Amino acid sequence: MPPAQWTHENIDYMRNQLKRLGFGYDWDREVATCDPEYYRWEQWFFTRLFRKGVVYKKTAMVNWDPVDNTVLANEQVIDGRGWRSGAVVERREIPQWFLKITDYADELLNDLDQLDGWPEQVRTMQRNWIGRSEGVEMHFGIAGREETLSIYTTRPDTLMGVTYVAVAPEHPLASEAAAGKPELQAFIEECRNSGVAEAELATQEKKGVDTGLKAVHPITGAEVPIWVANFVLMAYGSGAVMSVPAHDQRDYEFAQTNDLAIKQVIHPASDAQVADLATAAFVEKGVLQDSGEFSGLSSAQAFAAIGDWLEQAGKGARQVNYRLRDWGVSRQRYWGCPIPVINCPACGAVPVPEADLPVLLPTDVSVDATGSPLKKMDAFINTTCPECGGSAARETDTFDTFFESSWYFARYACADKTDGMLDERANYWLPVDQYVGGIEHAVLHLLYARFFNKLMRDEGLLDPDEPFTCLLTQGMVLKDGTKMSKSKGNTVDPQGLIDRYGADTVRLFTMFAAPPDQSLEWADSGVEGAYRFLKRLWKMAQQHVAGGAVPELHKDGLTDRQQALRQRVHATLAKVSDDVGRRYTFNTAIAANMELMNEMGRLDDASGQGRAVMQEALETVVLMLSPIVPHVTHVLWHALGHEQAIIECSWPVVDESALVQASIELVVQVNGKVRGRISIAADAGKAAIEAAASGEENVLKHIADKPVRKIIIVPGKLVNVVI
RNA sequence: GCCGGGGUGGCGGAACUGGUAGACGCAGUGGACUCAAAAUCCACCGGUAGCAAUACCGUGCGAGUUCGACUCUCGCCCUCGGCACCA
16 A cells, blocks of 8 residues: 555544544644645755754764665664564665754753653653763874874773773774774674664673774873774764773773773772772772872862863863764655755755745655665656756655654644744744653653754744643553554554443543553453443432432531531542642542542432432532543533533532541551551540550550550551550 | 663552552452343452451562651662664
């Protein structure tokens, strides 16, 4: 099936299902990111960023399947082999487009502090992802050469303990040194035979080979060997690291395996710590020794002193570094938004002029097994250069789909706009008050969307600094213990349940299963319970209504049982208001309503005031449940005698006077173990509570003849007698 | 490997700020109703001992802090998500 047809059919199916579930979306604002009416504006925006210099092209590593001749996603590389061909995957460098997200690293980091409505764990993950560090960038000499080797370190205090230097296999120095060295060549070749995913690189066995070259220590002038190591990442820092095996565990292990020197220069600052280099590196900060003029300084002092020394000697400078890398937006795929660039042999890469946008993605394509069909379509590729008019080739890469999802929320505000990306309505609606998304998006999507928001702000398209004021990260729905996903084929379609039980039951069941921020193993088995509960509610309301007119409620003339039920109604309302409004724990809100319903079923009071209390209870339950089960409560609200539709009603208000209780139950513990319960006046004083507690029969038994050392009272909850 | 979560009955989960562990629901067991079944209603439902009252044990494992720990601290195990081309 053609991708366009498949996508639109899926959208239609989902829209229909969401409508059947009764979600209150404004469908006039619907956008489909695969429609040219949508993606033309990100093409337009990209060309603006291009001219502004936010966009640039450089080569980057991809997974290359040499049999299928195609680029593979990390997900498609299984145990180092292509998922379809089974061929050993190679790393290959190809030119790609990047957005300078690192220019915004500081702002993206600092603004996290303002996002009070975000879960702390998501902010922490983003902070760690951005990974700001302060260190020193310095230049090691290379023995017998003019050029130098750039190295970034966050621990300049350990500089005097350097015993070797390691570079990435892709480092120019590595390939240079490999000439005439078969062993080194073979090692670099071996490193090419792995995927590009960080997880893969980080878990592989740490290996390296000596280049034979020597690096010259910037301070001592001593020569240390330069190794090529598979754990050094070309993409981070300068692709080279200084190694201090005495004070870094990875360097320590590498030095042990490869018989490299270990030189201790940091010693514990206090007797509480020990540095035993026979077993492990000493990675803490401490006091320098064997460090020449820096000996005796603390790590913090040495950081400054060594930084100053290098700066004065012109051999380095203090530098802030980020783990965050620029965002590669090129994909060698067909189904996506074409990158609006024309490659001219004379003028280079030229953005498509605004008048020629959008660059339409052809839909009349034949999709075969390998590679993007765009790369074989001469009619799409052949064009003329907008600058010189000569013949030129259209870019065949498409955008990362995160590009689309990074600004759709803004487009919702002006989805019908045909002559621009956004208008002033974006400022009216944005930022989004409450954003809901899966926890799997905690870093990538949510960071790209924040970045895009700032880009749009700097282009004058909108005002807010941040796109989402409050964030609720949903846990994932798991099936068979793992994330549901199309590629795993373990998705669950609720359509069958909707057909059988109706939308309200499915909504209730879904909300009752677990709190929204927690992951959940999907199982149909609880659905019956949700269905039964709604039937019970229906029956209870209908039976009550069948009893005829209900007199007005007189709060002061109620029996104890009537009063007790009213107390429960308002206590439940208070709890549910908090659960729904503050905690978002809809499961406990539903459970509280179930408990209340169990109590209501026990009242069985046909008197006028009994029915009045029941009327209030039913109305409160129906109102509390109306956001969760809107259809059944809509009907019941009318049945309970109201003209107005329930969707127009406001949330009920707690009657504080109904919450007052004359006597309360306290748990009595002896040494922290529950030994009994006492019922006592709610306003009883300390002495009365102590007397009642220590007089309880089972408590007396446990105290026996031992002296009571103290009595702890937790108001409204418990009494602990300590003996 | 690194970053962030999670681990509580047969199952999903509750216990919100250190104060009654297992709310609520599912499954199960027993009973009522029925010719019967379904539906519905009632009771029981962590383990061990006991007729019971009750006692002891029990929140992944091991230590610790506290009158009191599912909750806090330290160390470990397992598991889920993310790791830049799944989106």
